[in-house]
Amino acid sequence: MNTLKTISPKKIVVFASGSGTNAENIIRNFQNSEVARVVAVFSNKPSAKVLARAHNLKIKSLCFDRESFYKSNEVLNILKDINPDLIVLAGFLWLFPSKILKAFPGKVINLHPALLPNFGGAGMYGERVHNAVIDEKHQETGITIHYVNENYDEGQTIFQTSIPVSPNDTPKSLAEKIHELEYLHFPEVIKNLLENKAID
Numbered sequence: 454m455n456t457l458k459t460i461s462p463k464k465i466v467v468f469a470s471g472s473g474t475n476a477e478n479i480i481r482n483f484q485n486s487e488v489a490r491v492v493a494v495f496s497n498k499p500s501a502k503v504l505a506r507a508h509n510l511k512i513k514s515l516c517f518d519r520e521s522f523y524k525s526n527e528v529l530n531i532l533k534d535i536n537p538d539l540i541v542l543a544g545f546l547w548l549f550p551s552k553i554l555k556a557f558p559g560k561v562i563n564l565h566p567a568l569l570p571n572f573g574g575a576g577m578y579g580e581r582v583h584n585a586v587i588d589e590k591h592q593e594t595g596i597t598i599h600y601v602n603e604n605y606d607e608g609q610t611i612f613q614t615s616i617p618v619s620p621n622d623t624p625k626s627l628a629e630k631i632h633e634l635e636y637l638h639f640p641e642v643i644k645n646l647l648e649n650k651a652i653d
Contacts, residue, residue, distance in 0.1 A: 463489040463538035463647045468545040469496055471579075473503025475543035475564065475635055480510050482640035489647050493535060497522065497547055522550065529553055538647060542601060543639070546578060551603050561601040562646070564639055566631045568613055569597040573606030583624040583631070593617050594627065596634045598642050612642045 465483065469476045473494070480491045494507040494514045507514040521527035529552055532540070542549070542563040554561055565573060567582045572594075577585070586594045595615035600608035616630055 460487075462487060464535060465489050465491045465539050465541055465643065465647075466493045466495060466532065466535060466537040467491055467541045467543055469494065469501065469503040469543045470498050470546040471501055471503065471544045473501065473506045473544070474632065475639060476503050477506045477510065478636045479541065479543065479640055479643065480507070480512055483643075484510075486644075488644055489538065492537065495528070497545070503544075519547075522547065526552070529556060532556070539643065541643060544578070548575075548603075548605060549601050554601065554603065559600065562611065562643075563599055563601050563606070563608070564635060565597045565599065565606055566594075566628075566635070567597065568593070568595045568615055569599065569606050569610065573597075575605050577606070580624045580628060583627040586618060586627065587622060587624060591618055594631070596631060596638065598639065611646070612638065614638060 465479070467476045467479060476494055483489050483491055491512055494503060494512055496503055496514065496516050499516050504514050504516060515531065517528050532553065533556065538560065540557055540561040542561070549561060566579070567573065567586065572582045572585050593615045595613060597610055598612040599606070599610045602608040614634060616634065618627065
């Protein structure tokens, strides 16, 4: 008699430092998915709204400090216990430590709100990026999803998509357009990675 093997959904851990709108979008996209589920949200800021979003969506959360992230192995060991299939940085502002990258090779990805290698690096996040795009009069911008390495925004690109910058755009209007791209594409790229599909 043949028995069907039950395949458990793959596990996603999200790291975020701020409001957590992308984190919430990812959680909701995978809530009823057979492919994967968000099992935990990690944040380095006790006041980050992402922690409240995780609580409201009944997702376990952890807030940590620099000591437990960089100096001790506390965060690393918790991640090893969870054994996630993918670690997703969604507005996470600290540089990821090499010891975690080595423990989860090819399993840490980040979303950046510009077309890397433009407007990347330390201190380039959120409205700072959109201000720079407008100040330098770039005619297009977009999002980049990339693997994480030991330097800010320098890991291999997985996916990019662009939109035109209009002469009337402000940092706020550009941010709204970029958020729409993020909400549309980030969960799909995550799903394709976990299913080992080609990403167009």
